[in-house]
Amino acid sequence: MLTACATHVPETDLAPVTRIDSPQREPTQVQPADQQLPMHDVQARLLAHHATWRGTPHAWGGLTRRGVDCSGYIWHTYRDLFEQSLPRTTRAQAQLGQRVSRSQLREGDLVFFKIGPDNRHAGIYVGNGRFAHASYSKGVTISALNNTYWKRHYWQSRRLL
16 A cells, blocks of 8 residues: 655664654645736745655654655645545645656646555645755755656656645
8 A cells, every 4th residue: 555655764763753654634625726926926935835844854744844655745745725624644645636747847736756556746836947845865855857866767747726
């Protein structure tokens, strides 16, 4: 079963965090097209939100500023910025919205990567070929989709906004 993030983190490497696997709220409906935010507002919101989480260490199953995983960061971002309650796992998030091609990405789209046979990683597209995510090595950061590693492992993108 796929869980939150792609990288296995030994228990000894984790800062103590509160583990929350599945918040009890149901996912909300995607906003109708006439209620969507202008893309520049989405990008500004995403970058400001990232600034408050930047450097937060990666923690498998984490959902706090003491440690968060990739799907937890997405869960918080959509809840805090867009008042949408998403599923807590990468596997469930990868089934939301509609699939979009990499060339058609817009700010707020989710990007997914296949890291191994059963491992997935996810982030939020912030524009200009970059995405925000909870990296195992850097914590919450922004990376380039064209980075050799991410380009090789890119799987799909989904639009929720």
